[in-house]
Amino acid sequence: MKRVIVSVTNDLVTDQRVYKICNTLLKMNYNLLLIGRKLPNSKEINRPYKVHRFNLLFNKGFLFYAEYNLRLFFKLFFLKKDILLSNDLDTLLPNFIISKVFRKKLVYDSHELFTEVPELIDKPFVRNFWLKIEKFIVPEIKNCTTVSNSIANYYNTKYNTDFKLIRNFPYKTTTQKTDNFPFETSNKKIILYQGAINKGRGLELMIETMQFINNTIFIIIGKGDLELKLKEKITNLNVSEKVKFISEITPKKLKKLTPLASLGISLEEDLGLNYRFALPNKLFDYINAKIPVLVSDLPEMKQIILTYNVGEIINSREPKQLVNQIEKLLKKETSYFEKKLEIAKNELIWENEENKLIEIFENLN
Template identity: 60%
Template sequence: MNKIIVSVSNDLSTDQRVAKVCNTLVNGGYEILLIGRKLSDSKEIHRNYKTKRIKLLFNNSFLFYAEYNFRLFFLMLFLKKDILLSNDLDTLLPNYLVSRFQGKKLVYDSHELFSEIPELVERPFVKKCWTSLEKWLLPKLKNTYTVCNSIAEYYNERYQTNFKTIVNLPTQKQVEKGTLPFETADKKIILYQGAINVGRGLELMIETMQFLPNHVFVIIGSGDIICQLKEQVVNKKLNDRIFFMGKITPNELHKITPLADLGISIEEDLGLNYRFALPNKIFDYIQAEVPVLVSNLPEMKKVVQQYKVGEIVLNRMPEKLAKQIIGLTEKDFSAALKKAKTSLIWENQEEELLEIFRSCN
């Protein structure tokens, strides 16, 4: 049985894409070891494959990346493996070095256009470092895939690579509704689930909530700007209509998402990474039979236009956006959602993923 070491830079607990990839590989006959990092608030996980978390001295800035890559390199160097699967640019260097030193096969999964993330826009030196690493390593890789066609085409044109597309679709699920830990007073529920970072459109939604007295806004996730958002909510006196649920497990999320009347993914066009984004939350909303409101960006709007499961933002002015949301939540998308959810599932692309690993060289 071929053994694959899968590495990520997160703490494993909420990375649904990596969990799905690992499950597919296990079912395909591979032995998996998934490596990530251990944080102070890391939740216990139980998987049908082996996992390992690395506890670090540093958990942010350059020191985090340096320490994690150093530790990851030496850990993988002395473990048995046949294939290495690197997830994103921040784990690629140690994977590449181990694969070269020991003649092991390397597969690379790019979850985003890492060198173009908004956090690097005002940090030109750091951005240059990541871009240089990308420019050095990507042309050397033979077995690569990413989350959408736009990113695949970008890499293939820029670096003459051969990226394939494995979309971050959810596994097929039956709708199962739980309960919210607060009272919504029969108001319409708008949901955001995902990273709480710059450029996700959350500040805009908080401003928009001033014009939506019959709606509540539920935010699930954690990230860099959560304190800033909570302060904005207090300043706007919207505490009774905007709720932060923090980071929850995928199983808990599966029961909360179907409670929403609308799921949003209204990222800003802050560079190529967001412009080409195809967030997995869009597909999670669809699988939960929740209509979506998405940004007017190529990959997102393609899904909405093709499957008729929601609308594209027409105007990002808060009052006009509120008017669109009111109209949207009064429409019936149930038939289109039921049809779309049977196509947009992980199971429909598992064979293509397995073929990448079977034929890797």
């Protein structure tokens, strides 16, 4: 039985893409080892394959990446391996070196345009460091996958590579409204955001817009760097009864809460190519829960709306204009989007998308 070692820099708990990919590889009878890291508040995980999480001295910044990559290199060096699966640029260097030293197959899965994330745009030295790694390694990799057509086209044009598209669809599920939010929501419409609370996610815009919407609650599920700043904004704008936070929860719990919403949002700003080319997981989670969506006027998200008619594309990023579009959306009957959501829900699922991954692993170069 061939052994695949999968590596990622997060704590594995909420990374649904890695979770689904590992399940597919397990179904293909590979012996799996998943490597990540453990944070002080990381939840325990139970998987039907081996998992190793590093306890690191540093958990952010340059020292974190240096420590993680060094420890990953030595871990990979001494382990039995047949195939290496590197997730994102921040795990690629040790995987690439080990693949060359031991002549093993390497698969690279790029979850985003790492060198174009907003956090690096204003850090030219750090960004150039990662760009050098990208330019040195990516053109040499034969087995590459990514999450959107735009990202695949970007890499293939820039580096003459052959990135294949494997979108991050959820598993097919039965929509069930089997849970409740931990605060009163009766007789009110719910607008939902789920995901990282980071720069450029449109959350400030939505909080400002909530000043002008009545009988509606905006719920943010997740955690991130901007959480404290957003809570201050909520207090200053006096919308604490209209905007509620739920800290990061398990994917299982989240699937029970999402269908309770009336509208899901994905209002990323155009802060560089990573956001411009994004195809967020939450968009498909909303569709899977059969709730309509409001998305940014960015190519990948826009195409989903134009193809499946499961929501609308934002007309304006000015709060007093945005509120009009949201109120009209919320007034539409459920049946307006129901049939379209049902079609999209049955098409945009991992059970359909995983066949591309299976084909790649059955024909590794």
